[in-house]
Amino acid sequence: MNPVHLETLLAIVDEGSFEDASAVLGISPSAVSQRIKALESQAGRVLLRRANPVTATHAGEILVQAARRIALVQAETDARLRDRMARVPLEVAVNSDSLSTWFTPVIWDMARQGMAALRIRIEDEARTLSMLRRGDVLGAVTREAKAVSGCESTYLGTVSYWAVASPELAGRYALEEPVATGATRGVDWHSIPAIMYGPYDQVLADAMSERLIDSVHMRNRTSSIPSSDGYLEAVRAGLGWGLVIEQQARDLLESGELVQLDDRRLDIPLYWQRWRLESQLLEDLTHSVQAAAAQALAPGA
Numbered sequence: 001m002n003p004v005h006l007e008t009l010l011a012i013v014d015e016g017s018f019e020d021a022s023a024v025l026g027i028s029p030s031a032v033s034q035r036i037k038a039l040e041s042q043a044g045r046v047l048l049r050r051a052n053p054v055t056a057t058h059a060g061e062i063l064v065q066a067a068r069r070i071a072l073v074q075a076e077t078d079a080r081l082r083d084r085m086a087r088v089p090l091e092v093a094v095n096s097d098s099l100s101t102w103f104t105p106v107i108w109d110m111a112r113q114g115m116a117a118l119r120i121r122i123e124d125e126a127r128t129l130s131m132l133r134r135g136d137v138l139g140a141v142t143r144e145a146k147a148v149s150g151c152e153s154t155y156l157g158t159v160s161y162w163a164v165a166s167p168e169l170a171g172r173y174a175l176e177e178p179v180a181t182g183a184t185r186g187v188d189w190h191s192i193p194a195i196m197y198g199p200y201d202q203v204l205a206d207a208m209s210e211r212l213i214d215s216v217h218m219r220n221r222t223s224s225i226p227s228s229d230g231y232l233e234a235v236r237a238g239l240g241w242g243l244v245i246e247q248q249a250r251d252l253l254e255s256g257e258l259v260q261l262d263d264r265r266l267d268i269p270l271y272w273q274r275w276r277l278e279s280q281l282l283e284d285l286t287h288s289v290q291a292a293a294a295q296a297l298a299p300g301a
Helices: 003-015 018-025 029-043 058-082 096-100 104-113 128-134 167-172 202-210 228-237 246-255 280-296
Strands: 088-094 116-122 139-142 151-165 194-196 222-224 242-245 259-275
Touching: 003 018, 003 029, 003 058, 018 029, 029 058, 058 088, 058 128, 058 280, 088 096, 088 128, 088 280, 096 116, 096 228, 104 116, 104 280, 116 280, 128 139, 128 259, 139 280, 151 167, 151 202, 151 246, 151 280, 167 259, 194 202, 194 228, 194 242, 202 242, 202 259, 228 242, 228 246, 242 246, 246 259, 259 280
Parallel strands: 088 116, 088 139, 194 222
Antiparallel strands: 139 259, 151 242, 151 259
16 A cells, blocks of 8 residues: 555544645645545545545545554654654543543653653543544553454453432432332432433443433433533532542542432443554553553452
């Protein structure tokens, strides 16, 4: 494959259009189209879905992965040859809760090393793997243990979530007679409003299923706050109950700003999956992620 054509394919996928890719590459849109036509002719199949934004087909995803590997190796090589500091982009997928808590030391480590531009993509830990599979990122924090083809998987630890709410909200929806199942301390789970992180909040979905809550029935009573800090603030304000990571909830529970709604704890095992690629920067990033997880996450799966 022509590396220039692969670079063009990667630019289109990253920018989302032929026109934006042409601006980044400094060539005309027609030249971009010609390169992609030549690449598709060589591959013998369509590589891009001509939509808005432009996305890669299954065959295109394979070549996008290859193009990103080449780009990383080339950037590292250029940095060494110039014998000076250079910004080599590392695309990483992380869920919002991790980014707000245990993942923070990774950012400090990469800043101290000064050799990499860290590009973090926020996605639910149940869905970050698809970004890795498509070649959108080089590494991902995920709840899936099985490694994606061409990648390696490392267990990081377990993150725990508690069902919490403001004291006012919990009191408003308390049952007069606590149920005897042990699954609740007298909260009317079928009426109390909830808060989800986004439309694909698997953590909340798991918690609702565990408590036998009908998510369809609760759809109109569920708020959506797509920010870890905003989510926590919404729970504190009493907008609804939510699943809050233990590290974020502990001080608020001790101060009485939040209360636990039951004794059930949702434990999510986390894994670090990264491309199997000879790259010192990727190795350094992996060591940093593992060290941060070892300090903050529970070791048991």
